[in-house]
Amino acid sequence: MGGDFMVKIAVIGGSGVYDPDMLENVRQEKVETPYGEVELQVGTYAGKEVAFLARHGSKHSIAPHKINYRANIYALKKLGVRKIISTTAVGSLNKAMQLGDFVLPNQFLDFTKNRVCTFYEGGERGVVHVDVTDPYCPDLRRKIQEIGSRLGIHVINGGTYVCTDGPRYETPAEIRMFSMLGGDLVGMTNVPEVTLAQEAEMCYATISMVTNMAAGISETKLTHQEVMDAMAANSGNFRRLIMTLLAE
Ligand code: HPA
Numbered sequence: 001m002g003g004d005f006m007v008k009i010a011v012i013g014g015s016g017v018y019d020p021d022m023l024e025n026v027r028q029e030k031v032e033t034p035y036g037e038v039e040l041q042v043g044t045y046a047g048k049e050v051a052f053l054a055r056h057g058s059k060h061s062i063a064p065h066k067i068n069y070r071a072n073i074y075a076l077k078k079l080g081v082r083k084i085i086s087t088t089a090v091g092s093l094n095k096a097m098q099l100g101d102f103v104l105p106n107q108f109l110d111f112t113k114n115r116v117c118t119f120y121e122g123g124e125r126g127v128v129h130v131d132v133t134d135p136y137c138p139d140l141r142r143k144i145q146e147i148g149s150r151l152g153i154h155v156i157n158g159g160t161y162v163c164t165d166g167p168r169y170e171t172p173a174e175i176r177m178f179s180m181l182g183g184d185l186v187g188m189t190n191v192p193e194v195t196l197a198q199e200a201e202m203c204y205a206t207i208s209m210v211t212n213m214a215a216g217i218s219e220t221k222l223t224h225q226e227v228m229d230a231m232a233a234n235s236g237n238f239r240r241l242i243m244t245l246l247a248e
Contacts, residue, residue, distance in 0.1 A: 007042055009077040009244060012072070012086035013144065014189060022243050031075035036074035037067055041168055046247035051079055055086070055189060064166040064188035065114055074119070083140060084197055085245060086206040087238060090185040091176055097184055100234055101154060102241070103208045104141040105161035106134075109183055110191045112165050116193035119199050124211040128199065135194050140205040146214040147244045153237050158185040161208065163191035172216025173191050186214050188229035208242060210233055 007171060023043025029051075040053040053072055056062045088102070090128045097103055120128040141157050148155030150190060162178045166188035178186060185208055197204035211230035212218055231238075241247075 006082055007049040007051045007076075007247065009048065009083045010053060010076045010079075010081040010084070011246075012084060012193070013054050014056070014087045014089055022239055022246075023052060026052075029079075030168070031078055033071045033074040033078065035071035038068070038071050040075065042079070045243065048246065050246055051076060051081055052214070055193075065112075067189065069192050069196055070116060070119060073193065073202070077200045077202065081202060083203045084205075085140065085144075085242060086190075086193065086204070086244075088161075088187050088190055088206050089206040089211045089231055090184055090187040090206045091169070091212050091218075092210045093162075093214050093217065094184040095177045095217075097156060097159065097210050099210055099212065099230060101156060101210045102148065102234075102237070103156045103159045103185060103210065104144055104205060105208055106135065106136050106138075106141065106158045106192070107160045108135060108191055108194065109160060109162045109178065109181060112163055112191055113180075114165055116191055117195060119196065129178060130195065130199050132195060132198055135198060135204075136240055137203040137205050140203055140223065140248045143248070144205060144207060144241060144245060147202070147241055147248075150238075151244060153241060155241070157208075159198060159208075161206075162186045164188055164210055169222045173224050175214045177217050178214075185210070194247075207238065209238065 023045050023147035025042050026043035042051050145155045145157040160183050211227040
């Protein structure tokens with residue numbers, strides 16, 4: 001999977017983060033992988049080459065269970081990327097994590113059912129059991145938290161991300177179960193993105209933004225619009241966090 005040119009850092013933009021407008025000299029790239037072609041952008045920021053990939057496509061047309069996670073991670077690895085910062089919209093199960101808060105998960109619970117979750121399916125590539133004691137890079141998390149406190153942006157370092165297949169939201173019964181199991185946040189995209197990055201030996205962290213309290217905790221029914229509105233309201237802080245990180 002080694003790269004022929006060197007882009008060291010990538011941003012994977014989730015819901016509400018589709019645009020690499022933080023970068024300069026942006027060019028479109030098509031990267032071939034054994035899992036299909038990936039379209040992404042490469043630009044510069046603070047003298048560094050940075051790749052940007054919109055996880056749901058530039059028009060939010062790819063549902064969470066249809067995202068080609070393997071192709072995405074493979075493509076970034078092929079470009080030479082060593083560090084990935086992703087953004088994710090999440091519902092919160094934890095009253096200490098409120099609407100608009102930024103959380104850096106340090107653990108996950110995998111409730112996906114229908115996803116290819118590994119590069120290592122046997123055959124030529126073999127069978128590999130990767131360690132996920134620290135699925136989310138502690139150094140990168142520490143750095144993002146430090147930047148948050150410098151910029152006056154409240155960032156909570158640590159939390160358990162529950163990943164569901166979606167695209168539907170959860171039932172209140174599911175949320176109660178996730179809560180009993182120790183879940184803090186619920187989203188639809190972090191697994192297998194984080195574990196594929198681990199298999200590819202890349203440093204990965206995600207900045208989750210709480211867009212709603214989860215089903216049954218929220219007093220109202222959930223809508224995609226409220227998720228998008230919450231992301232839009234906080235996109236400035238996302239950009240400030242990520243741009244400062246890229247510049248360091
Ligand atoms: N559940 C799952 N995914 C989500 C949610 C949620 O409540 N909010 C944003 N993404």
